[in-house]
Amino acid sequence: MEYETIKLEKNKDVTTVILNRPDIHNAMNEKMMQELTSCFQNLSKDDSIRVIILTGNGKSFCAGADLHWMKRMVNYSMEENIEDSNLLLELYESIYSCSKPVIARVNGHAFGGGIGLFAVCDIAIAIPNCKFAFSEVKLGIIPAVISTYIARRLKLSDMRRLFITGERFNSEYAEKIGLIDFIAKEGEIDEIVNKYVSLLKSSGPKAIIEIKNLINNYEKLSIEDYKKYTVRKISELRVSEEGQEGINAFLEKRKSKWSE
Incomplete structure (x- = not known):
């Protein structure tokens, strides 16, 4: 299947899903959410797949919401906003509930809803010096849909502080609080990802x-x-x-x- 906003690379029984909007830091719009949801639902049913890797093309993992999408949201009715938010919920749930183990290969910065994309994965591995923030509060909105999944990784006290301040934090702090599982040394992320692919393939x-x-x-x-x-x-x-x-x-x- 051909996609516009993502691409797939299959290596035997391992499939890598790549967020593919590098010119805008892999920001999400409705199309990307729909394609990712469909992709993970299909991979979940594919018996030839053992492990899925989720990563971004370029220097960023995911910048959160696309600006053009945000401009459209300003004029959405309540009903349209509910429909739009459900798209995001369905996306996160398709990854979180995927029958295959999913490894997030966090190759760069992530903000807002982009953090949710790796928080829902089974294992999250990042490069050093990534920047993260739950920046929704700066726009007068809240990280509502992702909160269900963030709460499964963070203490509520950390979640409360990071949500209400919108402060930026790095890979090292994300690992300390449990948002990221491991930080790879410079140039070694694929080595660690492959290590966990091998471990997962040795499991039933x-x-x-x-x-x-x-x-x-x-x-x-x-x-x-x-x-x-x-x-x-x-x-x-x-x-x-x-x-x-x-x-x-x-x-x-x-x-x-x-x-x-």
């Missing part, structure tokens, strides 16, 4: 899906229902084809089929 594909569901259900179910869910789920996986293969491979001191 269906087990990864169930782990993501396990974590998501912790937020949705009552404690008692969650306990029952965990007992049922581990029992299902122990007798599953993948579970049997993994356990037997360990006992027989050989690689599992998915690791070969």
Whole structure:
């Protein structure tokens, strides 16, 4: 499938999704949101894909909202704004709920909604000296849609301060508070990304899906229902084809089929 605002690069069972508007720092508009959502929904259903990498083309990861999009938003009705905000929510959810593990390769600065794009990924790896900010408050608006996902990475006290000040912070601080998982040394980001690709490919594909569901259900179910869910789920996986293969491979001191 051809896209206007993103491009895909496939290397065997690893697909890299590239934000491809480098002339405007990969800023998002409606088209990019729709294309990213469709892309991740399709990749989630593609059994030939084991790992997805999300990155940006050029010097920036994502500058947030495109200026032309913002100009149009000024004249939107309440109903149009709700529809527009739902596009953003659907985008974040398509990445967060993707059945494949997603690694964010944060190749540069990110602001506003652009931070949400890597916050929803399973693993976020950045280059040094990136600049980040939840800058919405400076425009008299709030980082509402991304807050659900940011709250899963940050302490509420850090989230509150960064949201109400809109202050800029760097990669090192983002790692300290948990927004970024790892900072690569200069020129070494691909080495670290590839390390995690290898680790993920050594994990059971269906087990990864169930782990993501396990974590998501912790937020949705009552404690008692969650306990029952965990007992049922581990029992299902122990007798599953993948579970049997993994356990037997360990006992027989050989690689599992998915690791070969």
